[in-house]
Amino acid sequence: MRIDTKCIQSGYTPKNGEARILPIYQSTTFKYESTEQMGRLFDLEEDGYFYTRLANPTNDAVAAKIADLEGGVAGMLTSSGQSACFYSIFNICEAGDHFVCSTSIYGGTYNLFSVTMKKLGIDVTFVDPDAPAEEIAAAFRPNTKALFGETIANPALVVLDIEKFAKVAHDHGVPLIVDNTFATPINCRPIEWGADIVVHSTTKYMDGHATSVGGAIVDSGNFDWEAHADKFPGLTTPDESYHGVVYTERFGKAAYITKATATLMRDLGSIPSPHNSFLLNLGLETLALRMRKHCENAQKVAEFLSKNDKVSWVSFSGLEGDKYHDLAKKYMPNGSCGVISFGVKGGRESAVKFMDSLKLAAIVTHVADARTSVLHPASHTHRQMNDEELKAAGVTPDLIRFSVGIEDADDIIEDIENALRAAQ
Numbered sequence: 198m199r200i201d202t203k204c205i206q207s208g209y210t211p212k213n214g215e216a217r218i219l220p221i222y223q224s225t226t227f228k229y230e231s232t233e234q235m236g237r238l239f240d241l242e243e244d245g246y247f248y249t250r251l252a253n254p255t256n257d258a259v260a261a262k263i264a265d266l267e268g269g270v271a272g273m274l275t276s277s278g279q280s281a282c283f284y285s286i287f288n289i290c291e292a293g294d295h296f297v298c299s300t301s302i303y304g305g306t307y308n309l310f311s312v313t314m315k316k317l318g319i320d321v322t323f324v325d326p327d328a329p330a331e332e333i334a335a336a337f338r339p340n341t342k343a344l345f346g347e348t349i350a351n352p353a354l355v356v357l358d359i360e361k362f363a364k365v366a367h368d369h370g371v372p373l374i375v376d377n378t379f380a381t382p383i384n385c386r387p388i389e390w391g392a393d394i395v396v397h398s399t400t401k402y403m404d405g406h407a408t409s410v411g412g413a414i415v416d417s418g419n420f421d422w423e424a425h426a427d428k429f430p431g432l433t434t435p436d437e438s439y440h441g442v443v444y445t446e447r448f449g450k451a452a453y454i455t456k457a458t459a460t461l462m463r464d465l466g467s468i469p470s471p472h473n474s475f476l477l478n479l480g481l482e483t484l485a486l487r488m489r490k491h492c493e494n495a496q497k498v499a500e501f502l503s504k505n506d507k508v509s510w511v512s513f514s515g516l517e518g519d520k521y522h523d524l525a526k527k528y529m530p531n532g533s534c535g536v537i538s539f540g541v542k543g544g545r546e547s548a549v550k551f552m553d554s555l556k557l558a559a560i561v562t563h564v565a566d567a568r569t570s571v572l573h574p575a576s577h578t579h580r581q582m583n584d585e586e587l588k589a590a591g592v593t594p595d596l597i598r599f600s601v602g603i604e605d606a607d608d609i610i611e612d613i614e615n616a617l618r619a620a621q
């Protein structure tokens with residue numbers, strides 16, 4: 198199936214007489230005929246449902262669709278993008294371990310990695326994603342277990358050179374984990390470029406209608422954990438909490454994602470509600486359609502902004518001459534995403550005035566939604582960062598993150614034009 202077809206058809210195939218639309222299994226638990234049957238499920242000897250914290254048919258169908266869209270072997274849904282990012286690292290790192298991460302990432306992930314995970318004894322080194330491979334390699338230590346980056350960084354819009362990152366990771370015997378939230382699998386499939394694990398905040402384009410916070414992890418099945426067994430004992434040695442199962446032996450290509458479900462979901466429990474997964478699935482059905490319109494509209498808005506004399510700079514990889522134009526063309530030939538960042542002449546003060554003068558575009562924390570929305574990262578999402586950290590994350594004080602929706606592009610442009618005039 199091609200990607201537009203997968204958006205509609207993947208994940209759920211009803212049998213004779215079953216519901217055409219993915220049912221919402223709003224049930225915490227599942228019934229069995231015998232003690233023995235249920236026991237086998239607890240030992241991971243048989244597939245089946247017993248408790249929604251570990252698995253639920255609605256959640257699984259949507260996870261399978263996302264895995265298929267990304268070209269992975271299996272996926273798992275989480276209750277938020279934050280938990281997906283956390284689990285993706287925590288599944289292979291423990292106290293005393295270390296990982297390397299691009300500086301250009303979402304502010305929430307930055308806090309998670311640099312503050313909260315440090316408290317768990319997991320250390321991170323941030324690297325400039327545009328640095329040469331040797332410089333990124335220099336951040337690796339003997340206890341480094343992963344490399345992490347974002348396809349298109351939120352909100353800096355830095356495009357990741359996925360092949361460069363994959364090579365550095367693989368040269369050091371560790372997986373590359375890519376947050377593909379902004380590009381979505383419609384525009385970029387990081388696994389095809391060497392990423393081993395893909396994570397998402399499904400809250401954004403995948404849901405697309407601002408109804409449900411959620412996340413996903415997709416396992417490519419490509420990373421050879423056994424070839425680096427000493428680095429990943431959690432996957433390659435017996436897990437006493439499951440009667441000594443060895444994930445790589447029992448689950449092969451799905452070792453990583455099975456361990457994430459069987460241990461992290463079991464113990465930490467960040468599951469989405471089946472009802473949210475149902476809504477996410479509706480969003481996924483139109484993802485390909487919507488992404489095309491987001492990209493088309495964003496291109497028009499970016500071109501308008503780049504020609505406007507009240508705008509000091511525009512960052513959008515679809516623009517000729519943008520710093521990331523060539524990388525975006527390589528990894529996302531059909532368009533990147535609908536998010537543009539730009540600065541208004543007059544700095545922080547004019548930026549705030551501009552935002553307050555918009556009528557159609559709404560000031561919300563949210564981004565990547567069907568509705569046009571706008572945010573000032575320095576006073577909102579990134580306000581915990583000091584000036585130096587802001588700079589490293591590619592966020593200037595005048596940066597406006599403008600998320601172009603799927604309304605008529607001319608209405609969006611008129612709204613911007615009026616607000617720019619009012620901000621002077």
Ligand SMILES: *Cc1c(COP(=O)(O)O)cnc(C)c1O
Pocket residue numbers: 277278279280282303305306347351376378379397398399400401410411412
């Ligand atoms: C929003 C976002 C997250 C966090 O996701 P939530 O669903 O808000 O928890 C992670 N990564 C990126 C790139 C995001 O945009």
